[in-house]
Amino acid sequence: MLQTFDSLAEPERVAERVKALRAFMSKAKIDAVLVPRSDKHQGEYVPACAERLKWLTGFSGSAGIAVVAKKTAVLMVDGRYTVQAAAETDTNVLEVSLLPRAKLFEWLTTNVSKGGIVGFDPWNHTAGEINRLAAALAPKGIKLKALAKNPIDVLWGKERPSPPQNPVIAQPIAFAGRSAADKISELQARLKADGQSAVVLTLPDSICWLFNIRGSDVAHNPVVLAFAIVPATGKAELFIAPDRLDSEARTEVAPVAKLLAPGTLADRIKALKEKGKPVRLDPETAAYWFEQNLGAKLISRGQDPCIVPKAIKSDAEVIGARAAHVRDGHAVVRFLAWLDDWASDGTLDEITAVRKLEEFRSDTNMLRDVSFPTISGSGPNGAIVHYRVSEATNRRVAPGELFLIDSGGQYPDGTTDITRTIAVGQPTKDMQRHFTAVLKGHIAIATARFPKGTRGIDLDPFARRALWQIGADFDHGTGHGIGSYLSVHEGPQSISRMGMAQLHPGMLISNEPGYYKVGEYGIRIENVVLVTLPEMVEGGDRETMAFETLTLAPIDQRLILPEMLEKSERDWLNAYHKHVFDTLAPGLDQSTRNWLKQATQAV
Numbered sequence: 001m002l003q004t005f006d007s008l009a010e011p012e013r014v015a016e017r018v019k020a021l022r023a024f025m026s027k028a029k030i031d032a033v034l035v036p037r038s039d040k041h042q043g044e045y046v047p048a049c050a051e052r053l054k055w056l057t058g059f060s061g062s063a064g065i066a067v068v069a070k071k072t073a074v075l076m077v078d079g080r081y082t083v084q085a086a087a088e089t090d091t092n093v094l095e096v097s098l099l100p101r102a103k104l105f106e107w108l109t110t111n112v113s114k115g116g117i118v119g120f121d122p123w124n125h126t127a128g129e130i131n132r133l134a135a136a137l138a139p140k141g142i143k144l145k146a147l148a149k150n151p152i153d154v155l156w157g158k159e160r161p162s163p164p165q166n167p168v169i170a171q172p173i174a175f176a177g178r179s180a181a182d183k184i185s186e187l188q189a190r191l192k193a194d195g196q197s198a199v200v201l202t203l204p205d206s207i208c209w210l211f212n213i214r215g216s217d218v219a220h221n222p223v224v225l226a227f228a229i230v231p232a233t234g235k236a237e238l239f240i241a242p243d244r245l246d247s248e249a250r251t252e253v254a255p256v257a258k259l260l261a262p263g264t265l266a267d268r269i270k271a272l273k274e275k276g277k278p279v280r281l282d283p284e285t286a287a288y289w290f291e292q293n294l295g296a297k298l299i300s301r302g303q304d305p306c307i308v309p310k311a312i313k314s315d316a317e318v319i320g321a322r323a324a325h326v327r328d329g330h331a332v333v334r335f336l337a338w339l340d341d342w343a344s345d346g347t348l349d350e351i352t353a354v355r356k357l358e359e360f361r362s363d364t365n366m367l368r369d370v371s372f373p374t375i376s377g378s379g380p381n382g383a384i385v386h387y388r389v390s391e392a393t394n395r396r397v398a399p400g401e402l403f404l405i406d407s408g409g410q411y412p413d414g415t416t417d418i419t420r421t422i423a424v425g426q427p428t429k430d431m432q433r434h435f436t437a438v439l440k441g442h443i444a445i446a447t448a449r450f451p452k453g454t455r456g457i458d459l460d461p462f463a464r465r466a467l468w469q470i471g472a473d474f475d476h477g478t479g480h481g482i483g484s485y486l487s488v489h490e491g492p493q494s495i496s497r498m499g500m501a502q503l504h505p506g507m508l509i510s511n512e513p514g515y516y517k518v519g520e521y522g523i524r525i526e527n528v529v530l531v532t533l534p535e536m537v538e539g540g541d542r543e544t545m546a547f548e549t550l551t552l553a554p555i556d557q558r559l560i561l562p563e564m565l566e567k568s569e570r571d572w573l574n575a576y577h578k579h580v581f582d583t584l585a586p587g588l589d590q591s592t593r594n595w596l597k598q599a600t601q602a603v
Contacts, residue, residue, distance in 0.1 A: 002220075002358060002370050005351050007392040008060040009088035017056050017155065018093050021068050024151045031116035032069040032108065033151055037062065040123040041204050041225055042285050044489050045218045048161040052124075052152040055160075058088045061386055065104065066094065067118075069111045076103060079475030080385040083518065105136045114141035120288075122146040127291040127299075128283035146292065164217040165241065168224050170248040171212045171485065175413050177314025180212045180256050184236055187305050191232040196300050197277035200269070201228040202286045205486045206306035211238060211257065213249050214485060220372050221487050222410055227265055228257070229272070239265045269293045280305070307492055310483070312506040317414075317484040318530065321508060321550055324414025325528065329552030329580070330587050331360040331409070332418060336553065337595035339403075343424045348397045350376040350389040353405060361409045371408030371415050371488040378403045382421070382522030385476055385514070399425030402521040402559075408488055417488050417510055418551050419526035423558040433470065434515045435523050435559035440466035441513035442525045443569045445478065445495065446576075449544040452534060456499020456509075463495065463513040474514045482508040482528055505545060507531045523559075527551035552580045554599040562603050574602045 025033055035057075039050035044062050054060050056068075057075050061084055064077040075094045077085045085096045097103060108118060118137070120130065134144045153160060173179060187210070191199060201207050204223035208214055215224035226240040236257040245253065253259065260268070269290065272279050278300040281290055285304050313321065335357045342348050354374045361367045377387045378397040382404035389395075397403045406419035421435065441463035448462055456479065463478040477496030480489045492501035493509050503509070512526035528550045534543035554577060562570065577600035585593050 001355065002367075003354060003373050005354075005390050005394070007390040008054060008388070009058040011058045011088060011090045014056070014058055014090035015093050018068055018073055020155050021056065021151060022070065024155065025068070025070070025119070028119065028147070028151070029117070030119040030145060030147075031112050032067055032118045034118065034120040034125070035066040035068065035152060036124050037064050038124050040287050040289070041202055042126055042287060043204055043218065043221075043223070044487070045221050047164050047218050047225065049163050052150070052156075055156055056152060057094055058090065059085050060088060060388065061085065064099075067104065067107060067111075072111045074107055076107075083384045084386060105133060108137060108142060109140045112142050116142050117145050118142060119145050119147045119151070121150040122289040122292055123287045124150070125288050126284055127281070127286055127288045130288040131283070131291075146288070164225065165244060166216045168213050168215045168240065168245045168249045170246070170252045171208070171214050172412075173212070173316075175316060175320050175485065176212045177316030180210065180252055183210050183212075183306075183309070184230060184256050186309070187230055188232050190305055191230070191280065194280070194300070194302070195278060196232060196280045196302075197275065198229055198231040198272060199280035199305060200272075200286060200290055200294075201230065201304065201306065202282075202290070203304055203306070205483060205490065206304050206310060207238070208486060209310040209483075210306050211236075212252050213245070215244075216369070220369050220410065222368065222485055223487065227262070229268060237268060239268075266293065273298060303492075308504075310486075311481055311490060311493055311508075312504050313484055313508060313530075314506075318506065320413030320484065321528075321530065322414075324409070324411040324416055325550040325552055326583060326587075327364050327366060327411060328361065328409050328416040328418070329584050331357070331364055332407075332420070332553045333580075333584055333588065333596055334360045334363075334592055336420065336422070336599070337592045339422060340595065343397050343403065343422070344399060346396055346398050349394050350378055350381065350397065351391070351394045353397065353403075354389060354407075357405065357407055364411075366411050366413075367409050368412060368485075369410040371410050371417060375404065375406035375419075377405075377522055378424075379521060380519050383516040383518045383520065384522070385516060397424055400427075401425075402427065402431055402523065404522045404524055406524060406526065410485060412485055415483050415485055415488050416551070417482060417526065417528055418553060419512055419514075419524040420553060420556065421523045421525065421559065422556050427559055429561075431521060431523075432559050432561045433564070434467075434472065434517070435556075436561045436564040437466040437470055437472065438513050438515050438523050438525055439555065439560060439573075440565065440569060441478075442511055442527070443572050445511045445513070446527070446529065446547055446549055447568070447572055449537065449546050450503070451542055451544050453502055454545070455502055456493060456495040457497060459495050459503075460497055460499060463511075467513070467515060472515055474516065476514070478513055479510040479529075482510060484508075503531050503545065505531050505533045508550075509547075511547070511549075525555060549576065552583055554580055554596065557599070557601070557603060560603065565603070570603050577602070
């Protein structure tokens with residue numbers, strides 16, 4: 001298995017660990033400490049050695065921050081994790097609060113007195129985050145202090161896992177579509193045009209994309225934890241132990257980059273500072289440590305120059321994404337057919353479902369990993385947006401309930417992410433009404449046409465309108481970017497209330513509206529879509545883009561109220577289901593093909 005089901009939370013240890021942290025604070029003469037989920041690379045997912053927030057609070061989600069003051073403490077999470085956080089931590093010790101980050105400033109000014117000092121690890125916060133927080137706290141007389149040692153690491157001690165040192169492999173040009181040399185040359189041209197002497201790269205997926213390498217330093221994310229410096233002229237510098245690269249990776253990287261030991265990074269940053277020429281640094285993704293050591297005056301602030309070109313997939317990456325989704329579709333359809341056979345008697349549980357789906361994906365002989373721990377939620381567990389099933393929470397899939405399964409695969413040619421909500425037995429009208437409203441939002445995104453310059457925030461209401469009409473909504477984004485055998489969550493593109501990045505042809509993004517009735521059931525329908533090239537439509541006067549749906553699996557028609565659908569929505573659903581059947585049926589056994597034929601009948 002590529003997943004485990006151990007319980008990650010240790011709420012019973014939260015009190016003693018917070019007490020130990022307060023003792024550290026007393027010795028260090030600081031009044032509060034920030035403990036974020038992030039590591040020195042500021043990625044969404046972190047290796048085991050950087051799970052500091054989980055160690056302190058028990059919370060195992062992928063976003064959040066804890067603040068411990070002398071007498072009070074808080075765990076702040078976003079809307080995906082409010083239920084999970086309360087279940088995993090000790091709420092007698094830590095208040096659970098909902099982000100946005102503005103509340104961090106409010107909490108600190110309420111719980112730290114004037115003249116107080118708030119400690120933080122300069123490696124674990126971005127420069128932008130610290131600068132904004134410092135500016136907000138200054139009028140209140142509260143100061144931030146960069147700590148020389150992370151207090152959690154000190155307290156964790158010898159039990160803390162070692163940093164990963166896994167092998168680094170090459171991403172073949174057949175899948176990448178462009179050589180590392182071409183990408184670096186383009187990046188250097190941009191640096192010269194912007195008058196910058198070099199750029200410091202800190203995001204693992206940016207570095208893996210630029211150098212056409214992949215790894216396994218973070219669970220379910222084929223990334224390498226490394227840093228890089230790319231000068232405007234000359235060879236790049238990749239800070240990673242050279243012996244970690246296999247022969248193919250070394251062949252790819254050697255012509256374009258010097259391989260330097262990670263321990264030399266501080267000296268190279270110092271050398272850049274001594275040259276006194278502008279260095280590009282992304283304040284929203286690079287750790288504050290880099291600003292500390294380069295000096296604010298030397299930094300030319302700008303977005304990581306790999307982010308947008310990485311998000312706009314090459315022709316080869318698009319071809320790979322389509323192939324990966326056909327392969328994944330076969331596995332998912334086999335699973336759904338199996339589920340219909342086994343779920344009706346009430347003996348199936350959430351873990352068994354996860355294992356079976358992973359088995360079907362493994363049968364493709366192309367699966368490298370799952371793209372995240374499968375969300376397998378029956379009944380009320382489906383209402384926990386990022387629920388992770390464990391031996392402690394494992395629940396049977398009971399007749400009369402909904403079963404939500406959100407999963408994905410990492411294949412060498414693409415990354416997948418799909419959610420289906422399944423009726424087990426006879427659904428209620430309430431379930432069908434909410435499901436159909438979610439489906440209407442999903443179709444509204446899938447069928448949208450939009451001009452150049454459109455942002456995700458402009459499309460997000462499309463997914464919510466039908467839910468708003470019945471007095472409902474969901475508290476997560478509608479869609480996130482997806483990498484090419486990289487992170488299943490990729491920026492800058494998103495469809496959300498905060499989606500300010502423009503959508504470009506070649507971007508992959510999820511389409512996943514939902515509805516969650518806490519304590520009863522959750523609904524989500526997710527497909528991956530590709531932004532298409534702009535074109536003129538008949539009678540139009542400007543070019544518009546659209547979405548091509550890549551994910552291939554039926555949507556459970558037992559949960560649809562046809563009378564709630566417009567004709568155009570039924571037409572889309574029927575055309576989608578026909579495409580699913582026509583594409584997948586030739587690769588399925590007769591029994592599964594018969595099931596798929598029934599599941600894709602026209603509405």
